[in-house]
Amino acid sequence: MKNLIKVLTFLFVLFIFACNNSENEVIVYTTVDQIFSEPILKDFEKETGIKVKAVYDTEETKSTGVLNRIIAEKDNPQCDVFWSGDPVRTIVLKNKGITLPYNSKVAEDINPAFKDPENHWTGFSARARVLIYNKNLLTDTLVPESIFDLTNENLKGKIAIANPLFGTTTFHISALFTVLGDEKTKQFLNDLKNNELVIATSNGDVKKRVLNGELACGLTDTDDAFEAMKESNDVGIVFLDQNGIGSLIMPNTVNLIKGSKHQENAKKIFDYLLSRKTEEKLAISCTQMPLHKGVKVPKEIPSLDNIVPMKIDYDKTSKKLEEIQEYLKVWVENN
CATH class of the missing domain: 3.40.190.10 (Periplasmic binding protein-like II)
Structure with a gap:
């Protein structure tokens, strides 16, 4: 009987540990090249202690692999956050009722042209x-x-x-x-x-x-x-x-997935991706143009203020896609 109690106690401790371990994580699917996105996610892990489980697309199937996976998992979502290299795939998810609205204070000074009017996605680093x-x-x-x-x-x-x-x-x-x-x-x-x-x-x-x-x-x-x-x-x-x-102009975008398991951690990494710090890192690693004003960038990176952008409606473009x-x-x- 004593041995049985010991075994049950041990299994209970393992169960609690596994639950706690699972709660202190966030699952991110991304279409952004792993060579650029992984260091950002690793930095988030180091700074917060939250484990990031990432799923990456391949170069040849860029944007379709993880997008279709999120759609297929709609009734049992495995992904907490979708980090996309453009807005149109994110909008596809919104139109299918897969995303959640979130108004991040970190994005207050980002041009509204790079945000969803209903806060289902926010753009950064273009x-x-x-x-x-x-x-x-x-x-x-x-x-x-x-x-x-x-x-x-x-x-x-x-x-x-x-x-x-x-x-x-x-x-x-x-x-x-x-x-x-x-x-x-x-x-x-x-x-x-x-x-x-x-x-x-x-x-x-x-x-x-x-x-x-x-x-x-x-x-x-x-x-x-x-x-x-x-x-x-x-x-x-x-x-x-x-x-x-x-x-x-193609900003990165980030959004939350409805019904996912780690909503609070998802909001934390959402804010982290939108930060000036992340934009500065992406400017250095892959010459992306910040959407925040005043971010330090290498001299070869042009300012968006000096580029005539194509005037598009991202929602219409997503439907057309x-x-x-x-x-x-x-x-x-x-x-």
């Missing part, structure tokens, strides 16, 4: 879509200034984009559909196809091909573009359409 080009293959007079210049004959077979079924390329094309309308965007995409556009596996692949001189130019994100410029003086970047529709998936699949298959 990237932009840019053109990257090889200076040895394009003279200054031939460097495109507009996205529409990519259909010019002199660039035939020399340009690339990442697979538009994934990641920020999907976001970019969805934004074009929203801003230009269906007819004009489809015509533009067909013109790109006729100009022998190369579809790369990822933004990183676009960077690599332009960097090694395989292609003259391509569309990618500022983090990949600035990384390429560090690697070679032969690489340049252009913020396109500064006299037209503007460049697409879902709407055009079948069209994009056919377009990619026939490219």
Whole structure:
């Protein structure tokens, strides 16, 4: 009997320990590259003592893997916080009733344009879509200034984009559909196809091909573009359409998942991600542009104040992203 009591007591202590251990954690799903997001999450662990269990996307399935997993887990949520590299996937979750509103005081001075009006998501640390080009293959007079210049004959077979079924390329094309309308965007995409556009596996692949001189130019994100410029003086970047529709600005976003197990810890990491400290770290590690004013950044990082942004409605763009998936699949298959 005494042995049974000892065993039961031991099991009870283990159970309590396991419960307490589980309570002092937070589960984060993220589409942000692990090389950049993991150090931020590790710093949060060190500073708070809260264990972070993270699930990361791969480069090739960027933004779709963890997004679909959160949707599949809707009735039994395993994720507490979704850290996305753009707003549109977050809005997909909001529209499916998967997110919770949270108004973080840390974000009070962030431009309302980068926040959900109902506080279901908040933006921080932005990237932009840019053109990257090889200076040895394009003279200054031939460097495109507009996205529409990519259909010019002199660039035939020399340009690339990442697979538009994934990641920020999907976001970019969805934004074009929203801003230009269906007819004009489809015509533009067909013109790109006729100009022998190369579809790369990822933004990183676009960077690599332009960097090694395989292609003259391509569309990618500022983090990949600035990384390429560090690697070679032969690489340049252009913020396109500064006299037209503007460049697409893509803030990171964070939101809470409804019905998750660690709501209080989720709010703590939500606030942490929105902090100036996090924006400064992301500026240094992956050249992202802060949304808070006055954050110290490396000199090569431009201010958002000096970039003409594409004027888009993130909600409409999110709906368009879902709407055009079948069209994009056919377009990619026939490219």
